[in-house]
Amino acid sequence: MRLSQQLPLVGLLLFLLFPAHLCEICAADSKQQAKISPLMTMMIQTKERSPALDPSILIALRLARQDYKAAEKTFLERVKQTITEQGETLSSGQLALNILALTAACETHFVTTQNLVTKLEVKFRKELNSIGVSGHPLTNYYQVGLDALTLCLLNGTLPNQTAEYLSVKQNKYYFAGQFFVDTGAVAVLALTCLNRKHPDQNISNTITQFVGMILKRKTKDGIIGNIYSTGKAMQALFVSSEHYDEGAWNCNETLQTVINQISEGTFRLPITAAQVLPALEGKTYLDITQISCLPSPSADLLHIWTPKPGEPTRQPTRNIFVTYRVVDLINDHINDSTSVSVPKGSVFLKVMEAAQAKNYTRFWFTTESSDWGPYVTSVRGIEANSNDRTYWQLLCNDQPLSQGAGSFVVSADDRLEVKLSKY
Template identity: 50%
Template sequence: VALHILAQNASCSDPRRVSANTSTIDLVQLLEWKFKEELLNIRIHGNPLTSYYQLSLDVLALCQVNGHFSPAIASTLLSPGQKKYYFDTKFSVDTAAVSVLAQICLLTTGQSLPPKVHQKIRQNVQWLVDKILAEKNSSGVIGNIYSTGLAMQALSVSSSYLEPGAWSCLKTLQRVLDEIPRGTFNNPMAASQILPSLEGNSYLNVSRLNCSMDSGKENHLPLPTPRPTSSTSRPPSISVTYTVADGVNNTFNDSISVTVPQGSVFFKVMEEAQNKDPNKFSFTYTWYSWGPYITSVRGLKADNKKRTYWQLLSNGISLSKGAGDYVVSQGERLEVRFSIY
C-alpha cells in the first residue's frame, strides 16, 4: 500500500481517491489502518506483521501525504535495534536506508516536533547513516548491488550527518552505471530504487512534484513499432541439484536432480522439482514487488511472528536475488532452507 501511495503521488494522482472497478479506495486511510495493525502486533508478539523495512516504507508514505500517525511513536519504532535492522546476523542496508528516508521526511516536512522527538530522530539517523557507511566496499557498492540504490538515496538526503570524505557518491554512481548494461537492474523494483539517484533525487522528491505544470496537457507518447520475432532453436538443457531443508526443526532434508533449459531462473527449478515429486518438493508463493516470494515448502509456512522465512542459497551461499530473477548454472547446488532471521 505504501508503494502504491508513492506511485500515485509520483503520477500526480490523489492516493485518497483511487478508482477500483466501480468504487473508490482511500489508500491513505487503508495504510493508516494497516500501520495500526502492525503496531498492535508488535505490542502483542514483539514483531511486526510484515517487517521493519515495510514499517519504514509506511512511515515514509504517511509522512509524504500528511497521514495520521504519531511521529513520537515512529521515532521509537525506527530506533536502533538488532531485530529491526539485522537479517540473521547481517545488517540490512535496505531497511536502514528506507528508515533514514522516512525520518528525514519527519524532520523536513515543516511539522513542529517536540524537542525530545526531534533529538531522538536525529540520533536514529546518525546511527543508521554510520551503519550504512560501514557496509560500503572499495568498489562503491553499499551492502550489495541491489541495496545500493536505496543507500544512495539515504546518504544523499542525510549529507549533514556524514563526515567529509566519508562517501564518494561519484564512485558509487559509476559502479551503478557499469552494472546497467549487464542487466543487473532489469527487475522493475530494482530499477525504481536506482533511477531517483541517477537523476539526483530520492523518494522524498515525490511530495515536491509540481503537478500543476502538467495540468491540462495531454501526453501522447509514440507507441513502439512491433518487430517480427525470428524463430530460434531451443536452448540446451542444464542439470542442477535442488535441496529443500528444514533448518529450524530439522524435520526434513531432501535433494533431487533437476534438468531445465539454460537461462532458467531458480523458480523454474522449484517448479520442475515439484512436478517430479510433489510430496517432497511442493511449495507455495505469493507475488510481491520483487516477484515471487516463497511462503511455504512441503506445508511448512514462513511466519513473521516467529521470524522464520525460506532462504534461497546457491552452493551454500545466501542469494541476493529472488527466485524469479536468479539465473541458475550447470552443476549448481541450489537450496531452499527454512531459517530464522
C-alpha cells in the same frame, strides 16, 4: 487537512524553505538518461494492477525528469480505484505508499476528502501498539518507517515516541544476521523529515547510526546491500551527507554500477524499476511534496525501448548441472539433495521444477504470484507461516539470495538450497 495537523506558520515556512537535499546529488546525465529509458518503458507498459506496484510506479513517473501524462493518468486512476475499493483492508505501509503517490500526482484534495491521513494515523498507532505489546509491528519496520515518513510529509499527527520506535535497537533491522538496508534507508528518510521540522540531537544521532550501518554494507563496486536495496540506500545517503565523512561514499560510482546493470536485465520486473528510478534521477521520497503541480505541456514516451534479440534473456545453448537441496531443520529435519540438468540461463525456479519432475515426493513445491515474481509458499507440503514467522529462504553456494526464484539466474555447479528459516 485538519487545522490541528498544520505546522505553525513560521515553522511551516521554514520547512518549505529547507532544500530537499542537504548534499550534492548525483543523477543520470543526458547520455545516461538514454540508458535508463528501458526502466521507464517497462513501468509504462505493465498491464497488471497491483496495490503495491501502482503507487510505486506513479511516484517514480512523477519524480522523473520528463512528463508522461498518459501513463501518469492511468496509474493515478488505478491508485484511486485501490483506495476506493480496498482502502480499509490495505496494510499501513500500502496505505502510506498510496497517499504518497496521490500527493506526488497533486491529488491532495482526494487525500483530504477520503480522510486518508487520519486513517493512516490510526493504522500507525496500531503498529506502534503491537511493538509495545509483542516487540514487533503488525507488518514490518519497512512499513512503519514508510508510515512515519508519510505522516511527517503531510503534517499528520505523530506520537512523541515515534523517533524512539524507529531507533536502532535489538535486531529489528537485521535478518539472518544481515542489516536490512532498504528498511534502514526508509527510517533515515523518515527521521530526516522529523529532524528538519523539529531539530533534535537524539534523532540526529540515530540517523548517524543508521547511515553508518548502511555504509558498512557497501561493496567495492558501490552496491549497497544488494542491487535492489541500492536505490533506497542512495536516497538515504543523498539527504544525510552531514552524517558521514567526505569520501566514505562515491555517489557517481554507485550510480554508474546501477546503470550498467540495466542492460544486463537486472531490473526486469516493473517493481524493481520503480524502486531504483528515483535515485537515478537524483530524487528522494522527500521530494514528493516539492513536485510542481502547475500545468505542463502534454508529453509521452517518444521512443519505446524494446530489447534486442538475446537481451536481457539469451536463448540457452547448452545444459548445465547444479545441485539442489531442501532443508527443514525446524519441523521434520529434512535434508534431501539431488543433481539436476537445466538449460544454461535458467532461473532458480526452473531448477526447482526439474527436481520436482525427477522426484515429486521429495521435491514438490507451491508458489504464489507477487510483484517481485513467484514466491515459494511451501515445499513438500510444509508451508511458510507468518504466525510462526517462518519462510522458505533461497540460497546459492550458502549465500542468501537478493533475487526471487523467478529472477536469479543459476550457473554451472551452483549449490542451490531452499531452507525453512525464521525471521
